[in-house]
Amino acid sequence: NAGVMQNPRHLVRRRGQEARLRCSPMKGHSHVYWYRQLPEEGLKFMVYLQKENIIDESGMPKERFSAEFPKEGPSILRIQQVVRGDSAAYFCASSPFESTEAFFGQGTRLTVV
């Protein structure tokens, strides 16, 4: 049973481009969480999804950011028109049920140049 898989591990984008970050949860896990770790800061919650539904997006910036977790395939965090301040490590975690232990991926390190 592979762990939570995130790709790419490193992503470089120019200002104004789009960034797509993928997260494949562990097998049997239907709950996915996205967190962001800005340089020199702690982790912050972004969005919580359960298959095809957004449960909580209170941590997502109102503009340019979106997330989905389709019935088939990985969860996608999409950042449109990236700016330098979006440079961060983005971590995905998954769990089989709500309120059970969540398992983290290796993260995607986004650099905006």
Added chain:
Amino acid sequence: KNEVEQSPQNLTAQEGEFITINCSYSVGISALHWLQQHPGGGIVSLFMLSSGKKKHGRLIATINIQEKHSSLHITASHPRDSAVYICAVRVSGANSKLTFGKGITLSVRP
């Protein structure tokens, strides 16, 4: 004030020492997590606690719900224990998203 506070911010120890990392929180919680992150690496879940104490190898985690405090202990520390240790909580009544402390950077010298 952050909902989750960790102390000390940085910690240096000699190999073999007993290490304690502390976490205090100011909200009601349903669970507390201890996580480990190596530089440039992913995040590994060490423990999930809602009461009492858990032990795994050289690691011990305790929680005092009344005092809103948790500790992570490392016995017989080793340089490979050098990492950032992060405390995170699930707030009661909220969904299962985590609220994190800033983490403590531990360096264990050989």
